[in-house]
Amino acid sequence: MIITTEEIQKLASLARLKLTDEETEQYAKDLSGILKYVDQIQEVTEGADTTSTSGKTPADFPHRNTMRDDISDQALNPDPQRLVEAAPKHQGGLVEVKKILG
Amino acid sequence: MTIDLKILTISKVKEMFANGTLTSTELVQAYLDQINLQDKEINAFREVFSDALEQAKKADNIRKDNPTGASAMSLLGIPFAVKDNMLIEGKHAGASSKILENYISAYDATVIAKLKKAGAIFIGRLNMDEFAMGGSTENSAYGVTKNPNDLSRVAGGSSGGSAASVAMNAVLVSLGSDTGGSIRQPASYCGVVGLKPTYGRVSRHGLMAMGSSLDVIGPITKTVEEAEEIFNVISGQDRYDATTLSDEDVKNAIVKSSNINLQKLRVGIVPELMNMGGINPAVLKNLNDSIEKLKSAGVEVKEVSLPHIKYSLAVYYVLMPAEVSSNMARFDSIKYGGKVEGKDLLGDYLNTRGELLGKEVRRRIILGTYVLSSGYHDAYYNKANIVRDLIAADFKKAYEEVDVIITPTAPSPAFKMGQNSSDPVAMYLEDIFTVTANLIGIPAISIPSGFVETDELGAGGEKIKLPLGVQFMAPLCREDVLFAIGKKFVSTIK
Numbered sequence: 001m002i003i004t005t006e007e008i009q010k011l012a013s014l015a016r017l018k019l020t021d022e023e024t025e026q027y028a029k030d031l032s033g034i035l036k037y038v039d040q041i042q043e044v045t046e047g048a049d050t051t052s053t054s055g056k057t058p059a060d061f062p063h064r065n066t067m068r069d070d071i072s073d074q075a076l077n078p079d080p081q082r083l084v085e086a087a088p089k090h091q092g093g094l095v096e097v098k099k100i101l102g
Numbered sequence: 103m104t105i106d107l108k109i110l111t112i113s114k115v116k117e118m119f120a121n122g123t124l125t126s127t128e129l130v131q132a133y134l135d136q137i138n139l140q141d142k143e144i145n146a147f148r149e150v151f152s153d154a155l156e157q158a159k160k161a162d163n164i165r166k167d168n169p170t171g172a173s174a175m176s177l178l179g180i181p182f183a184v185k186d187n188m189l190i191e192g193k194h195a196g197a198s199s200k201i202l203e204n205y206i207s208a209y210d211a212t213v214i215a216k217l218k219k220a221g222a223i224f225i226g227r228l229n230m231d232e233f234a235m236g237g238s239t240e241n242s243a244y245g246v247t248k249n250p251n252d253l254s255r256v257a258g259g260s261s262g263g264s265a266a267s268v269a270m271n272a273v274l275v276s277l278g279s280d281t282g283g284s285i286r287q288p289a290s291y292c293g294v295v296g297l298k299p300t301y302g303r304v305s306r307h308g309l310m311a312m313g314s315s316l317d318v319i320g321p322i323t324k325t326v327e328e329a330e331e332i333f334n335v336i337s338g339q340d341r342y343d344a345t346t347l348s349d350e351d352v353k354n355a356i357v358k359s360s361n362i363n364l365q366k367l368r369v370g371i372v373p374e375l376m377n378m379g380g381i382n383p384a385v386l387k388n389l390n391d392s393i394e395k396l397k398s399a400g401v402e403v404k405e406v407s408l409p410h411i412k413y414s415l416a417v418y419y420v421l422m423p424a425e426v427s428s429n430m431a432r433f434d435s436i437k438y439g440g441k442v443e444g445k446d447l448l449g450d451y452l453n454t455r456g457e458l459l460g461k462e463v464r465r466r467i468i469l470g471t472y473v474l475s476s477g478y479h480d481a482y483y484n485k486a487n488i489v490r491d492l493i494a495a496d497f498k499k500a501y502e503e504v505d506v507i508i509t510p511t512a513p514s515p516a517f518k519m520g521q522n523s524s525d526p527v528a529m530y531l532e533d534i535f536t537v538t539a540n541l542i543g544i545p546a547i548s549i550p551s552g553f554v555e556t557d558e559l560g561a562g563g564e565k566i567k568l569p570l571g572v573q574f575m576a577p578l579c580r581e582d583v584l585f586a587i588g589k590k591f592v593s594t595i596k
Binding site for chain 1 (some may be wrong): 143191205206209210236287309344345410413415416417419420427431434435436437438439440441446447451452453455456457459461464465467468469472475480482486488489491492525527528530
């Protein structure tokens with residue numbers, strides 16, 4: 001699989017990353033190399049009849065869904081004010097962002 | 103007073119605390135001296151906490167003034183240092199990234215809260231590959247951590263500071279995190295013990311997420327006994343982390359391997375792994391020597407087949423970046439961390455993430471975005487999940503024959519700084535033995551297994567010796583098997 005610089009630009013824009021031209025070229029080379037390595041999983045033909053397992057933990061795992069009531073639990077959160085203060089820009093207990101709608 | 107830091111373990115320190123020959127304050131002072139002496143060169147610490155001595159004094163006072171309270175705290179006054187991706191309330195935590203340079207933790211990670219409750223104190227935070235992405239700490243935004251055994255080599259990673267700090271006797275014990283080998287590989291490179299617990303046995307609340315189906319926190323120590331003691335304190339279900347296992351989950355998992363006799367463990371070796379090439383001859387020889395030592399100690403060793411394990415690394419380098427790309431989306435210049443202004447909101451995102459995230463982090467985000475993008479999702483992400491299940495099924499079958507599997511921890515001893523930095527695939531290959539345990543959730547431990555002598559001379563004119571490690575992998579929730587075989591193994595090499 002060869003990845004072009006155009007594809008890297010598109011992926012970077014989807015991932016919200018600004019790249020220099022030099023970085024774009026480097027990543028195109030790097031990704032092509034990495035994908036060439038990971039492409040060996042395409043050799044595996046078994047398991048293809050199983051339904052997609054995407055997003056779940058391995059088959060034998062002791063996990064199950066963990067549910068809780070949908071109620072506010074103050075104890076679940078640290079002091080909200082401290083979380084707001086972690087924002088690079090905040091004002092009057094609120095996180096500040098640039099205008100989203102024109 | 104002079105303290106021989108090299109011989110100290112948690113139990114030795116506790117004994118000295120109890121008989122009054124050592125205080126926590128004296129111990130912490132000795133570690134601070136050691137850090138002053140060595141860490142300018144090694145760079146294991148991102149920060150030494152200014153209140154380290156104060157914490158120690160407090161612990162000493164509890165011991166003096168409140169013996170009943172003190173006896174309920176199993177780690178009272180024991181100095182820890184933690185990887186820079188775990189939160190300690192009121193302290194900086196930065197994951198060795200520019201994007202979190204000024205971030206101050208708003209709460210304690212669950213592991214930290216548990217250790218604090220047990221009386222542990224925290225002397226500093228430790229260098230790592232940025233956001234735990236790497237195997238050498240060369241991806242830290244604050245410089246590489248050098249290997250205490252040879253300053254021209256890396257300490258390994260991503261928990262390089264965690265391993266180097268214990269190996270250089272700058273702290274008694276440390277915590278690391280392991281997504282694909284990040285505790286075990288640096289432990290092996292530095293000659294210390296590193297434990298990756300079963301997925302879900304230790305809470306990740308307050309750990310910066312990298313690959314959420316893979317990440318786990320564990321201890322780095324000088325001995326197996328210490329790893330066991332810390333694991334017992336930090337493990338357990340946590341309401342703040344829905345992926346943690348309940349006592350019942352653990353019991354149900356253990357039932358599946360209830361035929362294991364800890365006194366008579368059967369060890370499996372994997373020819374598929376040993377014969378695939380790319381393994382340093384000294385590492386192979388050390389593994390064979392280790393196996394012989396186990397055999398002479400009466401341990402049964404037999405071959406098992408894991409036909410899909412050769413795909414583990416490829417599966418890992420699909421799933422991990424996919425999870426990275428989604429986890430790293432939270433660094434948006436709004437909620438926390440640094441910000442590089444743009445002309446609009448989109449400009450803020452692009453500039454901040456483009457300028458403040460390092461090269462490897464961005465490489466993995468782009469790779470993850472690719473494997474999750476429409477058109478490639480089936481070929482990569484779904485396919486990798488199918489192979490992940492096949493690997494888990496192989497292990498399930500192998501564990502009918504053996505109780506624990508042995509491999510080298512890494513295919514080579516610690517490598518030279520800069521040696522692998524121009525070729526990402528060469529760097530990724532260092533994870534070849536470790537990623538599988540993360541993919542299928544099983545516990546694994548790296549234990550020092552001897553040294554390889556190089557042709558290079560150290561400062562004193564003697565040949566430099568590099569530590570090697572072996573890895574043991576046990577069935578789900580069978581950390582007890584790792585501790586048993588680990589102690590047995592250590593007794594054979596002494």
